[in-house]
Amino acid sequence: MNGSLTEVRIAMTQKIVETQQLTKRYGAVTALDDCHLTIHRGEIFGLLGPNGAGKTTLLRLLLGYLRPTRGRALIDGLDCYRESVAVHARVAYLPGDVRLFHTMTGDDVLAFFGRLRDRGYAERAKRLAKRLDLQLASRTTAMSTGMRQKLALVAVLAVDAPTVILDEPTTNLDPTVRKEVAALVCEAQAAGQTVVFSSHVLEEVERLCGRVAILRRGKLVHEQLLSTLRRQHCIRAQLRSPMPHVPTELSDGVSIEIVGHELTIVTAGELSPLLAWLATLPLSDVRIKSVGLGAVYEQFHAGIES
Amino acid sequence: MSQPNRLEATVPSSSWFPAALWVKAFLEARLLFVAEMLVIVVFGTIYVWLTSQVDLGALGTFLKALPATFERVAGVPFGSIATPEGRLAMAFVDPVTVFVATSWSIARGSDCISGEIGRGTMELLLAQPVHRASIVVIQGIVTTLGAALIAFSTWSGIWLGIQITGFAAEIELTQFVPSAMNLFGFMFFLAAFSTFVSAFGRDRRRTVGLLAGFYLVQLVMKIVGRAAPSCGWLLYGTFLGAFEPQSLAIHPETAWVELAWRNGCLIGLGIAAYAAAAAVFCRRDLPAPL
Numbered sequence: 001m002n003g004s005l006t007e008v009r010i011a012m013t014q015k016i017v018e019t020q021q022l023t024k025r026y027g028a029v030t031a032l033d034d035c036h037l038t039i040h041r042g043e044i045f046g047l048l049g050p051n052g053a054g055k056t057t058l059l060r061l062l063l064g065y066l067r068p069t070r071g072r073a074l075i076d077g078l079d080c081y082r083e084s085v086a087v088h089a090r091v092a093y094l095p096g097d098v099r100l101f102h103t104m105t106g107d108d109v110l111a112f113f114g115r116l117r118d119r120g121y122a123e124r125a126k127r128l129a130k131r132l133d134l135q136l137a138s139r140t141t142a143m144s145t146g147m148r149q150k151l152a153l154v155a156v157l158a159v160d161a162p163t164v165i166l167d168e169p170t171t172n173l174d175p176t177v178r179k180e181v182a183a184l185v186c187e188a189q190a191a192g193q194t195v196v197f198s199s200h201v202l203e204e205v206e207r208l209c210g211r212v213a214i215l216r217r218g219k220l221v222h223e224q225l226l227s228t229l230r231r232q233h234c235i236r237a238q239l240r241s242p243m244p245h246v247p248t249e250l251s252d253g254v255s256i257e258i259v260g261h262e263l264t265i266v267t268a269g270e271l272s273p274l275l276a277w278l279a280t281l282p283l284s285d286v287r288i289k290s291v292g293l294g295a296v297y298e299q300f301h302a303g304i305e306s
Numbered sequence: 307m308s309q310p311n312r313l314e315a316t317v318p319s320s321s322w323f324p325a326a327l328w329v330k331a332f333l334e335a336r337l338l339f340v341a342e343m344l345v346i347v348v349f350g351t352i353y354v355w356l357t358s359q360v361d362l363g364a365l366g367t368f369l370k371a372l373p374a375t376f377e378r379v380a381g382v383p384f385g386s387i388a389t390p391e392g393r394l395a396m397a398f399v400d401p402v403t404v405f406v407a408t409s410w411s412i413a414r415g416s417d418c419i420s421g422e423i424g425r426g427t428m429e430l431l432l433a434q435p436v437h438r439a440s441i442v443v444i445q446g447i448v449t450t451l452g453a454a455l456i457a458f459s460t461w462s463g464i465w466l467g468i469q470i471t472g473f474a475a476e477i478e479l480t481q482f483v484p485s486a487m488n489l490f491g492f493m494f495f496l497a498a499f500s501t502f503v504s505a506f507g508r509d510r511r512r513t514v515g516l517l518a519g520f521y522l523v524q525l526v527m528k529i530v531g532r533a534a535p536s537c538g539w540l541l542y543g544t545f546l547g548a549f550e551p552q553s554l555a556i557h558p559e560t561a562w563v564e565l566a567w568r569n570g571c572l573i574g575l576g577i578a579a580y581a582a583a584a585a586v587f588c589r590r591d592l593p594a595p596l
Contacts, residue, residue, distance in 0.1 A: 056594065058343070063433060065592035089435035097425030097595055103333055115326035116434040 070251030106136030350463015358473035395555030415500020420507030426595030485551035
């Protein structure tokens with residue numbers, strides 16, 4: 001591969017991951033269908049969906065493990081399938097189901113990956129292992145599932161790669177380590193890395209990610225900016241008398257639904273002007289909560305597309 | 307992690323033959339290799355001692371009593387087997403030697419791709435900047451080195467046996483070098499073909515099963531091809547037709563010429579099988595671990 005050409009291609013793009021019409025079929029089964037996705041440098045991007053939604057297929061296509069049936073995936077402007085080795089030099093990947101070399105100890109595993117990566121790897125790995133309280137002298141076969149997961153996380157997060165892909169990284173981990181992993185993900189972003197994160201734990205995704213994509217039955221059905229979602233609130237209350245008209249200045253970005261005496265208001269913007277107006281209404285039992293990723297996820301999971 | 311901004315992180319150049327893969331391949335092969343080398347050296351020594359205990363005249367009489375079919379299957383005249391050189395030459399086709407050779411070749415070849423996929427370790431391995439073909443080439447080279455050393459150990463076991471027992475001390479041991487090289491050719495082809503079958507699989511046990519079936523069919527083809535002259539064409543369909551180490555030791559005058567074409571076939575086919583294995587593995591989808 002022409003090195004300078006590669007550098008030019010990298011410099012030309014601020015989007016680090018891109019898929020175009022990406023499709024993977026296994027016979028009659030479509031695991032991923034016509035997926036268009038763009039992830040920008042420095043983002044923490046979440047992938048959500050139930051089992052079989054196509055999250056892992058998408059990640060495996062990004063890693064070049066699978067040949068796309070149609071379309072293509074690019075990382076740093078490089079074709080994930082055709083230029084997979086160059087892509088792997090720019091990606092650190094944690095598989096969903098981590099299996100480590102059974103003949104090796106924790107130290108051996110890190111030494112093995114260190115030989116394949118840059119010079120600073122060993123030092124970073126040692127520091128991370130200490131932080132996650134990992135015993136490296138044991139053989140991987142003698143480690144518990146959680147310890148193996150931690151070892152794999154250290155092996156992956158010590159890689160100084162522009163993109164980090166984590167497939168359900170906190171599975172099998174206790175709450176303390178989960179918190180530590182979340183901190184490490186944030187630190188990776190602060191250091192300029194792009195993190196693609198697949199998880200079933202909505203709270204974790206909501207807390208960490210800037211943007212999420214929801215997949216259902218192999219299709220990318222929704223992309224959600226978390227900053228927008230964090231501004232959205234749902235207000236529920238009981239109406240004691242008929243509802244007056246909504247002032248014009250508040251009607252934009254507000255949806256109101258009245259079922260019997262139950263009033264539901266969903267707002268997408270700033271809450272304070274709305275609160276002032278609500279105070280004038282004949283309401284009781286007022287409850288305000290943020291919409292949350294769970295509600296968005298449920299929309300698509302339940303098959304109701306907005 | 308107090309890291310510099312990684313937005314423009316330097317990317318290490320990928321290597322076709324990274325040291326890490328060599329170390330891993332040697333570590334994975336070492337136990338089987340040491341065990342097989344010890345077995346074959348000890349077996350060779352014991353084989354010479356047992357041979358020294360046999361009355362070759364009586365063996366010749368016994369062999370003459372056997373039907374001609376047996377002689378055709380043996381691949382060498384019974385008269386030659388009842389000599390010290392002939393008996394020692396048969397060590398290269400003894401079931402113990404063949405078992406050690408096939409187990410090395412099939413175990414290493416089947417592990418290369420389907421073993422790694424089945425264990426789920428291929429996921430992390432291929433996430434590193436390594437070429438898929440490198441995995442096949444490095445494993446192939448380590449397996450080939452092991453095969454060469456095991457073949458040499460077979461010869462060394464016979465040498466050691468002769469030194470210890472003093473049996474047939476007048477025999478020129480270089481006479482068995484072509485036999486050892488033919489054993490190496492056999493192992494090289496079988497390891498390469500095992501790697502080729504492994505390139506399609508995701509479960510090592512299934513690969514080993516398929517290879518065991520393949521080997522049995524090839525063996526039956528050789529036996530039938532030899533036993534029944536009308537079925538001699540079957541010998542062209544089995545790689546075992548090129549594996550005749552006993553004949554090479556018994557006919558030293560033509561041994562090197564014969565070795566050239568026999569090993570030429572085995573090594574040529576082996577290289578083709580490795581190339582095909584690499585091509586298949588480089589193009590196939592990597593399945594999720596079982």
